[in-house]
Amino acid sequence: MSGRSAVAPLTRLEGLGFVVDPLDRLSYRREDADEVARLRARGDARAIVIARDMPVLLRTEARLEPLLPISEIETLGGAQIEALLGVTSGGAPVFAALIRDEAVEEQSDASDGFLDRRVLVVPGRDDLKLIDLRSIAAGGLVPPDEASMLASAKALMHWHARRRFCSNCGARNEVAAAGWRRQCPVCKMQHFPRTDPVVIMLAVDGDACLLGRQPRFPKGMYSALAGFLEPGETIEAAVRREIQEEAGVACGEVRYFASQPWPFPSSLMIGCFAEARSLALEVDRVELEDARWFPRDEALALLERRHPDGLAAPIPMAIAHHLLKRWAYDGVNFR
């Protein structure tokens, strides 16, 4: 069962966020400026508008609409960066646009727990609402395919916003390839959007699995261990290293489970199971507040939110939820 596609059939990963990629990205068209301009000029062209890393949604009678008429880009003062995301199955071109920071105003807000606390508004536009993508996805405010488009747009614009200068020579670089490349007019270095591979894994020992909690987690939440893959590592080596470093547990076999784009800011979550070869815990207190072995019945209680100590698993939008669920309900075969 491991190694199965993360998107087909979707029901097997019910609620996993950002995994439905609905667009034909038209990547072979990106160098064709005329074609990109034609697509942008079409009446059915739409824009996903990002301001200070947050999507701008259009409030309609029925719902919050993430695909705005492309004319809104100009209405909102124009874009710093635009990118062609692709075309929908219906054939509508979709662009991502990063508007100027000054186009929105920050307001303080009552805390809503672990969600982003900034509230941004577009002055004079009560029909527009800015909501951080985590809240949009966690709250199911838009359908899965739109959440995926928002993820691509946010990750790409976040990258652009912090790549105005050439890292090689310090000159201001230029946008190219319909927003999918930056290049330096001085040293000619080309810069491509960055995606950081992150391993997130459930170490298991027969009928028990290893979960930890970071200080920033919501109260009572325990999740799978995770960390960035480093240059020179295989996925499997990174999985073993992170479990060893964070919990002091040695692991043998590693099995791939599924992957998930995680646009906070621009990661690829690579979900795996790891076969524990030791049980004694030595928790890295810098990374983790706690780590412990949970027997299967407790894991089920975490998933079903009925744990006697009020502990809980991550919500279904996160791949950690599905790692735990797959193991708790179906088990994992390392042989």
Add this chain to the structure above:
Amino acid sequence: MSGRSAVAPLTRLEGLGFVVDPLDRLSYRREDADEVARLRARGDARAIVIARDMPVLLRTEARLEPLLPISEIETLGGAQIEALLGVTSGGAPVFAALIRDEAVEEQSDASDGFLDRRVLVVPGRDDLKLIDLRSIAAGGLVPPDEASMLASAKALMHWHARRRFCSNCGARNEVAAAGWRRQCPVCKMQHFPRTDPVVIMLAVDGDACLLGRQPRFPKGMYSALAGFLEPGETIEAAVRREIQEEAGVACGEVRYFASQPWPFPSSLMIGCFAEARSLALEVDRVELEDARWFPRDEALALLERRHPDGLAAPIPMAIAHHLLKRWAYDGVNFR
């Protein structure tokens, strides 16, 4: 069988390059400058020296030694960048060092096919030999564990060499965390080493598999299709997109096979199998010179270098070789 670890047991991926990660990376020690200095001062400390992206090897009676005495860094004029790679199983600290470009001289060379054509020398040091990492790995010039260390060192130094300036504000940034971070003294942005996920996959239809050749390939070589994963994509979506774009073939189920660090310059190769749902080919002639379906008997001939037309599979150092081998000998189960 898919989803198995790429490194255990190694014999199942005989000859795959850069997958043996022999070092304890001591990542939790990187912020401790005193500890890093203590490790560097040890008599058994070693350095992997990189000059202009190429490893500097020490020629001994017996072999080419990639782990130089750390004192060689000063002998060679000092390092632009140093990084703590970790400690060997024997406990020896290993550092990576990028020496100044001027410490080596370029010489022209008779072409050796698809391998790097530059030849660099250290003036007055006949005991030192610079060889590009592709040739080192392809030729088996060093043991697998040393090739992996060279891969980590090369990828990390390549990243540093092109990240001297802050991409966010253009200021010169500084090296931190024992060579595992750069940070901007002006805007305070932190920059981490980059690893680019690349999907490389074999599309299969029962008893046939899809291979293509890029113009830059050595004569007669056919390999698995591949491409960079983009922001907002799952591994599975990237696999389907690349096959659709490059060959016009639609795919359904995707199965993870294995992963491989590929330090040219700093990729993570994610090997997968994809279940073809169409057979008609529409080859992207910008990316590929040719793409075609190979029946299993021809695939075996490619692997065993006995194809009647002189066609051949990539060498075992490349994961494409093992994707083809796994399918040709064992088959792939998508259910």
